Amino acid sequence: MLTVIKHTCLSGRRYSTLVKPQSTQTEALAYVSHSTDPWFNLAFEDWLFRTSSKPSHVLYLYKNSPSVIIGRNQNQWKEIDLKTLNRLNIPFVRRRSGGGTVFHDLGNTNYSVMMPQSVFNRRDNAQLVASALNELSVPAVVNERNDIVVDGYKVSGSAFKLTSSRAYHHGTMLLDSNIKTLSQALKNTNQSMVTKGVSSVRSPVKNIIEWQPHITHDTFVAAVIKKFEEHHKVDKKIIVSDIDENILKEDGGNQIQKLKDELQEWDWHYGQTPEFTNTLSTIIEGTEITAEITAKQGKIIKMNVSGFSEDVGKQFIGKKYAFIQVEDIAASSEMDRSVVEWLIECM
Known part of the structure; x- marks a missing residue:
């Protein structure tokens, strides 16, 4: 079980400053980050994955300031236009999971679903998020690659990570992202480089607001949490814990800070690059x-x-x-x- 030390209440939810694994009880929990720092959000996700109890199901939702997130086995010199990113002051972050390269900004909401490895099903997780869009009158479906698409346009890219006991599936949701900047950031014309890394699969994309202009980060977050509750047949509403970087100042926050620092170290950021x-x-x-x-x-x-x-x-x-x-x-x-x-x- 994850025990949350609670302080003030925000919009009917619990505001968390510390989360600790306490037991092996099966439960479903949800967290919403109010930080937009990609290094923090990915570090917190990694920390949640490492410390949540083995039987638990955890939902984590967040959005980042403009950044490019690459898979752990990708070559940034092959996948993205680093010179354009530097000119736009947009960082790239190498995440812990595999998969392809994605663009994040404040018009893109990210979701992460964690669970026991024994019940992991990538398609089911994508369907949970697609059904949340359906509730918001968006005709989203899951295609054969387990991507979420609307009328043939990709609105969500995803990746996953598996260990012996736990798994997570995380992805993006293009609500009102800057598609022009996305295209610039992910454009790479380097044809002379041959890499052993994983290459991204390019797809035509669109924002959700093209179908439903009223949808926001908050309405999407609420819809996904509702579907998460329904999926786990919870009798009473799941406690949704709001978090931000203040947890770094609390006891135990040094573990998250360490993971955040590791993401920015040269040995991970560049040294992980495949041959x-x-x-x-x-x-x-x-x-x-x-x-x-x-x-x-x-x-x-x-x-x-x-x-x-x-x-x-x-x-x-x-x-x-x-x-x-x-x-x-x-x-x-x-x-x-x-x-x-x-x-x-x-x-």
């Missing part, structure tokens, strides 16, 4: 230059460049891909310096 090879070519001062760069766990492990000093090329080995400065590489000629600058620009 890849990037092949580049150009002409410098009339000389054709071809480079084949192989990186593993975010660091260069092999560099083959034609028309380039081998001694200079060796200096790239062991360095963090895309984090190299021109002054990090010693070049003895103007030609070598030009090649170094080109390589760094292309990473």
